[in-house]
Amino acid sequence: MNKVLISSLAMVSIxxxxxxxxxxxxxxxxxxxxxDDMGFSDLSCYGGEVHTPNIxxxxxxxxxxxxxxxxxxxxxxxxxxxxxxxxxxxxxxxMTAVDEHRPGYRGQISADMPTIAEVFKSNRYATYMxxxxxxxxxGAFDKPNGSYPAQRGxxxxxxxxxxxxxxxxxxxxxxxxxxxxxxxEDYYYTTAISDSAVSFIKQHxxxxxxFMYLAYYAPHLPLQAPKERVEACRDRYKVGYDxxxxxxxxxxxxxxxxxxxxxxxxxxxxxxxxxxxxTDLTPQQQEQxxxxxxxxxxxxxxxxxxxxxxxxxxxxKGMYENTVFLFLSDNGATxxxxxxxxxxxxxxxxxxxSYKSGCFQGGTSxxxxxxxxxxxxxxxxxxxxxxxxHIIDLFPTCLDIASVKYPASFHDKKVKLSGTSLxxxxxxxxxxxxxxxxxxxSSCGIISDGxxxxxxxxxxxxxxxxxxxxxxxxxxxxxxxxxxxKNLEKKWTQWANQQHVFPFEYRSWNERIKYYKSxxxxxxxx
Numbered sequence: 001m002n003k004v005l006i007s008s009l010a011m012v013s014i015x016x017x018x019x020x021x022x023x024x025x026x027x028x029x030x031x032x033x034x035x036d037d038m039g040f041s042d043l044s045c046y047g048g049e050v051h052t053p054n055i056x057x058x059x060x061x062x063x064x065x066x067x068x069x070x071x072x073x074x075x076x077x078x079x080x081x082x083x084x085x086x087x088x089x090x091x092x093x094x095m096t097a098v099d100e101h102r103p104g105y106r107g108q109i110s111a112d113m114p115t116i117a118e119v120f121k122s123n124r125y126a127t128y129m130x131x132x133x134x135x136x137x138x139g140a141f142d143k144p145n146g147s148y149p150a151q152r153g154x155x156x157x158x159x160x161x162x163x164x165x166x167x168x169x170x171x172x173x174x175x176x177x178x179x180x181x182x183x184x185e186d187y188y189y190t191t192a193i194s195d196s197a198v199s200f201i202k203q204h205x206x207x208x209x210x211f212m213y214l215a216y217y218a219p220h221l222p223l224q225a226p227k228e229r230v231e232a233c234r235d236r237y238k239v240g241y242d243x244x245x246x247x248x249x250x251x252x253x254x255x256x257x258x259x260x261x262x263x264x265x266x267x268x269x270x271x272x273x274x275x276x277x278x279t280d281l282t283p284q285q286q287e288q289x290x291x292x293x294x295x296x297x298x299x300x301x302x303x304x305x306x307x308x309x310x311x312x313x314x315x316x317k318g319m320y321e322n323t324v325f326l327f328l329s330d331n332g333a334t335x336x337x338x339x340x341x342x343x344x345x346x347x348x349x350x351x352x353x354s355y356k357s358g359c360f361q362g363g364t365s366x367x368x369x370x371x372x373x374x375x376x377x378x379x380x381x382x383x384x385x386x387x388x389x390h391i392i393d394l395f396p397t398c399l400d401i402a403s404v405k406y407p408a409s410f411h412d413k414k415v416k417l418s419g420t421s422l423x424x425x426x427x428x429x430x431x432x433x434x435x436x437x438x439x440x441x442s443s444c445g446i447i448s449d450g451x452x453x454x455x456x457x458x459x460x461x462x463x464x465x466x467x468x469x470x471x472x473x474x475x476x477x478x479x480x481x482x483x484x485x486k487n488l489e490k491k492w493t494q495w496a497n498q499q500h501v502f503p504f505e506y507r508s509w510n511e512r513i514k515y516y517k518s519x520x521x522x523x524x525x526x
Contacts, residue, residue: 027125027209027402028372029323031310032116032394034081034213035303036074036132036220037356039333039348040365042300047252047350049236049244050297054308055369058325062371063381063426066257069447070331070391072356072363072440074163075134077330077391078215082115082135082152084395084406084417086437088499089113092135094441096163098513099137101520104500107137108147108525114410116395117153120211123404126204129154130196131215134163139523141172147525150176158196159215160189167217167224188226190218190299194306201313209402210319214310218299221336225298233294233301240278240286241293241347248350256384258351265472267346267353276343289340296344320373324401326394329366331356353473359438359445359454360473370397370426382428388447390436392419437495442504446492453488458504462489 042048045059071077075096076087083090088104090113099107109115117127129149136147141161144150149157160170167189173180197214204210237244245264252258268275281289307327314320333348334356335341345355345362354360368389372378399406400421409415425431438445442458452465454473464478464485478485496502505512517523 027123027404029210029212029314029319030120030398030402031210031212031214031314031323031325032081032398033216033307033310033325033327034078035216035218035300035327035329037331037334038219038300038329038366039345039350040352040362040367041248041252041350042219042297042333042348043367045255045369046257046367047248047255049247050233050300052300052304054304054311055327057311058307058327058371059367059369061375061378062325062369063378063383063385064255064257065368065370065385065387065389065422065425067386067388068328068366068368068391069364069389069436069438070329070366072331072359072438072443074220074330076440078133078135079109080391081330081394082109082117082213083113084116084392084419085113086392086418086499088439088501089418093439093499093501094505094512096134096137097509098516099139099520099523099525100516101522102500105505106525107523108140109135109152111146112411112413113415114407115152116398117149117211117213118410119153119399119406120402120404121153121155122407123402125209125211125402125404127154127156127211127213128197128200128204129157129159129213129215130200131159131193131213132163132217133157133159133161133215136161137523137525138162140525144177145525148174148177150174154213156200159193160217164220166222170217188302190216190302190306193217194303194309197306197310198313201310201317201319204317204319206317206319211398211402216303216306218303219296221334221341223292223295223299223337225295225302229298229302230291230295233297234290236297237290237293241289241343242278245347245350248347252351259471262351262471264351265353265474270342270346270354275346285340289343292337292340293344293347296348314373323373325369325371325373326398327367327369328391328394332363332365351472357440357443358456359440359443360456361471363443364438364445368394370422381426385422385425385428387422387425387431388434388436389422389425389431390419392417393422395419396421397423435491435495437492437499439496439499439501442506444492444496444501446488446495448488448491451484451488453485453492457506459506464488 045056079090079092091106091110093104249264333345349362352361354362445454463476
């Protein structure tokens, strides 16, 4: 076990006797687990060759969603998850890198709406978080400004505020509001996140219900994992990405995640019409891809170990049958790792098009798993849910599971959730038709009644997709259905105006940060 130095936490002895079973209550424990930058097909239970027995356990006993969507990017998805609102309304239209001092783009989570932790805490839940926060503007990392996890409803917190960095020495790491700057020699961030979650559970008073948000950083770049774990994964990737994509797709069909009549698409546009076959790579490129993919897989497998530790600790504590587990990824896999990184993401996002930060299916599609510890409740659910769903729906779903009501007001302002509970969908019922909206860095889209309008950025033409027949976004039907395009564009524009999406920003990452800092030197987010 990684020797994590968390001053406020004392690990309970492993030799301690088991706890008495937690009384069955109307308000179950909720454990919400999110990983970072993992593609739709990486998990074994979603078709992948990555070994994830513990997450597979949740999937095999619970519900797997095949049409679950997110915002396409890290902190926007986190803002949507924790507030139940689209990211712009929650102040996180772009990234925490800068407070642009304009509505929708404040660089941190809004103070005008409650977080899921604040709602659960006000309903007498103990609230814990371990892992990546990424909802505080970077200019406030040195001193709490009201937006830290411990200031937004979490009774206990351990993790890193930032969106990226080393797994061996992440920064800035906080235990509640105390900065941690020294780490053991064997420190590994994923293990530390798991250890902290286990510690929180062991210290939890069994008579109280618990809400835990477990936010893993893995498998976000940089690619870093223990050497022995990487070596254990290498052989799986020597066949190359073309064979692996087909194998994943075939398993997705067997699992019922993809229609059996579908053919695996090959996405040429994303490679400017020159997507290389595995055999087109040089031996050196192949070897590097194998190493990188094995490292990526190892990062996920270490995370899966931690999920297993959390499940086992819940069982040891006598809380298992009164606990509900949810697992998801914040967005699709990223092409940020260059040419070979793009080929990795092309595999990870099978069978979908494009990558993290875009609003095509590859960027916004992710696994979602929900499992009850009480298996009699799982047997009342479907195993594969094909109803459309979105990350804004998870806040109301958790409240529904826990029989907790959302407040009518927050800080004397009226508030209302944007999402809808997914419990009916989990029970095999049809959900009312709803529109889902997307925008990030001017890539934008809308899903409405089986149709999708999407574009790569605000300077590119819209593409009209019939998702019922073309879920992989291969055929643009905008010329054939101009009225449908105009109708969906009107809907999207109305939503964008309401959400403070405009004006679009086309500056590069560094230029954008520099520009808004020059206009607004105050970057404390207060």
